[in-house]
Amino acid sequence: MGFGRYVTARVLWAAVVSLIIVTITFLLLSAAPNPAVQRAATQAALQGGDPAEAAERVRELRGLDQPLHVRYFDFIRSVYTLDWGWSVSRSQPVMEAVTQALYYTAQYSIPWTILTITLGPLVGVYSAANMYSWKDHAATGFAFFGYAIPNFFFGIILLLIFGVWLEVIPVIYNTSAPVFSVENAIQLSVPVFVLVTGSIGAVMRVSRNESAEFQNADFMKTAKAKGVSPLRAYAYHVMRPTLVPLSTTLVGQLLALFLGSSLLVEVVFGIPGLGRLTYEALLAQDTNLVLGTTLFFTFVAVIGNLLEDIVFTVLDPRISYDDR
């Protein structure tokens, strides 16, 4: 089967891409002055010591006096063995900080992603089936609204209405609420809603326009002539070809929001997730932690694109995987 080989090749490519990214990151880091060395030198100077000697000691301590290729292989090894260093600002290993933050991020990201990839195409195809009716216009209006309004602003407005005025959701995120509890569901409902409105718009529009093309295709007439019910015809004959171009939009859209909006939404709603961890690491100039979260997002993007490539060929049999 060509498919197995294709998947293997794609996975290998993804590994190569991640290695290139890690290499570039390493080169940038080694070219930049190390804040710890500078700090030690300043410290020594203030205390009347020899700044150069202090700097040298720190460099030795951190292995910076080693040749470049030795440090490179050390770096690669620690990245791939998930030993991402020590976070100074949080006084814990970077991996631990990322894992803890991921725990909260996952709690809203998973329902958000599931809702977007199920509701988006459904509403889009429904919209196309009822094109130019009030249902279509309502869905289109909602899509444009969600697409246009900035997530953080929409989040603040909703928090003001439901948290401050109506008092149905807590204003302060409660980290001690169990994951599968009503309390957690309530406090996550608004951030999830905000993110879904932001991501579903593009998905709805793409699936509406793509499926509008397919619902008038000749094969829909064939399906009808075979006695296929309209529901089945839409579910099988329209949805499937629509998913092909949609999968491209979907991955890009979700990744962009995952990286960008999750930060703002986490800041607004006070969720101690990955976005806020990155933000605080930047403010605290915690190099290792910034590096850790950046690498994490990079790997998510690489894996996302890998999945997209594979999904693409599974969905559309006409896409050849022989020569790629």
Added chain:
Amino acid sequence: MADDQPLLEVENLTTTFSTDNGTLTAVDGIDFSVDTGETVCIVGESGSGKTVATESITRIINTPPGEIEGTVRYDGRDLLSLPESELQNIRGNEIAHIFQNPQEAMNHCYTVGWQITEALQIHQDVSDDEARAKAVDLMDRVGIANASSRFDDYPHEFSGGQKQRVMIAMALVGDPDLLIADEPTTALDVTVQAQILRLLDDLQEEFEMGILFVTHDLGVVAEIADRIVVMYAGKVMERGGVLDIFDHPGHPYTQQLLECLPEFGGSGGGIPGTLPDPHDPPDGCRFAPRCEYAEEACRTGDQPDEVEVAPGQEVSCVHYGPGGNPSVVRSDGLGPGDGAADGDSEVGPADD
């Protein structure tokens, strides 16, 4: 023809579409019938309403914007008054369709096997293995080599002629009693065309189906038809047995259609003029504006009633009606191209 109850009997079928420019009448009160084991061809130039007429039978046309009136009696039921759910049971099961363009008629995301068995499994409770066996058998019957391995191939891996064979297998998988074939050979080259026609002929005997065949190609008609219905601008101009019509066409439109065929000694040119505007059809005979024999009487009232000019052959033409003189139309003998072409210096572009 002496059967008491034809397999399919269409009466006064009228299909209109509401468009931005008003109501478009595609089919305007036509009648025809198909018997079991018989092939009836609906003939006419493009835009004459043939396809709409056949797609109205099982309401494949979307309504709205379409609106279908009249009676379609099939197996003792009036299809046009049945609810959609019952029609779904008839489509693909009792009445199957084959369409013009096999390239587009299949979904590119599914294997041909999946698409053939889909037609079977939505109607009959058969296991996947049984469905597969039946589909492979049919693919074999319609002439696809290595059917069992090609079952899992996708439509883009088949040639145009093979795709049409697959479409035929898909239509036959539910053992239909009536097969509606809408220009199934138009998109194919001539050699493949002949193969497909022969295949349909063989399968008709084997499956004891009635076939309603739509085409604008009289060469195809000559090969396959038992009876012919000639349509023009949503109306029936003439009907009759294939030999009668080819031998002594009654209606000027039929005569001119046959003249277009080089095989019948015609000029191979077209019929001057174009189809009337379906939003606002002319009074009287629809063909009058393009007819060389048209008189004042042809341009008033409705389409003339059909008159029997030979056993089983009926013509809707003023010249055959009461007070008319058939020799006006037939003055130069019965065969096409015998004399009518002499004075026909004006040759219009082919109408396709």
